[in-house]
Amino acid sequence: MNKSKLLGFALGPLGSAAIGFVTLPMLAWFFSAEDIGRIAMLQVATNFAVILFTFGLDQSYAREYHETADKPALLKAATLPGLATLAVLLLALLALKPGLLSQALFAVDDGTLSAIAAASILATFVSRFLSVILRMEEKGFAFSMSQVLPKLLFLALVVAYALAVPGRTFLMLVAAYTVSIVAVMFAYAWNTRHAWVPALAARLDRRRLRHLVAFGxxxxxxxxxxxxxxxxxxxxxxxxxxxxxxxxxxxxxxxxxxxxxxxxxxxxxxxxxxxxxxxxxxxxxxxxxxxxxxxxxxxxxxxxxxxxxxxxxxxxxxxxxxxxxxxxxxxxxxxxxxxxxxxxxxxxxxxxxxxxxxxxxxxxxxxxxxxxxxxxxxxxxxxxxxxxxxxxxxxxxxxxxxxxxxxxxxxxxxxxxxxxxxxxxxxxxxxxxxxxxxxxxxxxxxxxxxxxxxxxxxSLAARACAKAMQGVRLRATGLSPGLRRNGVQ
Incomplete structure (x- = not known):
């Protein structure tokens, strides 16, 4: 992976961290520790659902990506089993006992909170596979923007709550969190449409699926x-x-x-x-x-x-x-x-x-x-x-x-x-x-x-920084590093 691609991937974590340093103190000041604890439980449940229902096939997809010619079929075989299972389970849970998920996570029996939590879980699951596509294609900038823009949206919602809403509730916080998660999914979907749209029409290869399952x-x-x-x-x-x-x-x-x-x-x-x-x-x-x-x-x-x-x-x-x-x-x-x-x-x-x-x-x-x-x-x-x-x-x-x-x-x-x-x-x-x-x-x-x-x-890091600064100075003069090395002034 060359330096420009590495920089593209680095922008996401760096931007997310910078936004987080602004968002976190605001959450701490404007929402109770109990509400932040409830959001933490939603994150725990979301991570568990994604880890369990991917069936290890996201890692199988990454492992086989460079050795498979029919990548749309590979994506469909890796994604479909877990997505179908998770969607059916969440719908059944909401239909049979609407407040159960909310009670388990937030200690509040509320069907609306359960539906919001289910949407967050499902959107995170889809985002997992879509993000793997960008990683394997080494499209760092698209990956990073898909991370940063939703966090900016979440920060904007928190700021709006702080400025305009006197009585802030947990429902507002979890709604803002879920909106940002769904925005992540749509951003990834847009940036990977060239991969998943053909996968919709691809044939499900059972032999390929068995091979993926054997690894995953x-x-x-x-x-x-x-x-x-x-x-x-x-x-x-x-x-x-x-x-x-x-x-x-x-x-x-x-x-x-x-x-x-x-x-x-x-x-x-x-x-x-x-x-x-x-x-x-x-x-x-x-x-x-x-x-x-x-x-x-x-x-x-x-x-x-x-x-x-x-x-x-x-x-x-x-x-x-x-x-x-x-x-x-x-x-x-x-x-x-x-x-x-x-x-x-x-x-x-x-x-x-x-x-x-x-x-x-x-x-x-x-x-x-x-x-x-x-x-x-x-x-x-x-x-x-x-x-x-x-x-x-x-x-x-x-x-x-x-x-x-x-x-x-x-x-x-x-x-x-x-x-x-x-x-x-x-x-x-x-x-x-x-x-x-x-x-x-x-x-x-x-x-x-x-x-x-x-x-x-x-020493290696210092040399890399010095080289990067030299490149910045050369670009500022309007000359490429190659021309400067050749003596062009």
Missing amino acids: FPLIFGGVASWALMAMDRVFLRQLSTLTELGVFSVAASIAAAAGIVSSIFSTVWAPTVYRWAAEGDAQAKIDAVTHHLLAAVVLIFVATGLLSWVLALVLPATYDRVQYIVAASLAPPLLYALSECAAVGISLARRSMYSMAASFLAAAANVAGNYLLVPRLGAGGAAISTAVSFLLFLVVRTEFSCRVWRPVPRVRLYLATTAVTALAVAFVLYGERHRGLFLLMWAGLGLLSLAWFRSSL
């Missing part, structure tokens, strides 16, 4: 385990704590997701790139180099978040004061997951998806146990600790499995660095409020050590 079916169980790994914190907070604690945790996780834009960019471009490398027979050295550079970025993001977390107390209401101590641990899910995607890519390349499932189950079991023990005592902080430790376990186990089925990879530095940042983030949750100054020194010390440990990655 084990990923259903692994996907559910991954969901449990990522979502058990919110589920246990909903059941064993309060909606306020769930809201505090959700704000910390949302900030961490914005800070984890490296993970978003990487996860978007990694699958199509590494499968292409594998097809070209040029993967091993490149994967090792990318893993090292990504590890450097992850460690420095942890350090920067720990050093600057105090800023959150200036922009959030007092209800969310503990977010500044939780946010570093909340970085573990997006960042350590991205590292595992890179370090353990051998599982996918070897088509041994059962090992990913096993790693997910082990880490999910650890997360269930950790949340059960810690959430009643520590609330949002306990959930953050349990999830951070579980994702570290997931990274280690998944990487070891990859080494077993594909080839050994350099991993001593990987394990030492991730253990160090995770341990410090966990200690920050437990003792940061009482020893803030000490932890600032510890984060700074780890940062200095990282600058020395990852100097090759930092």
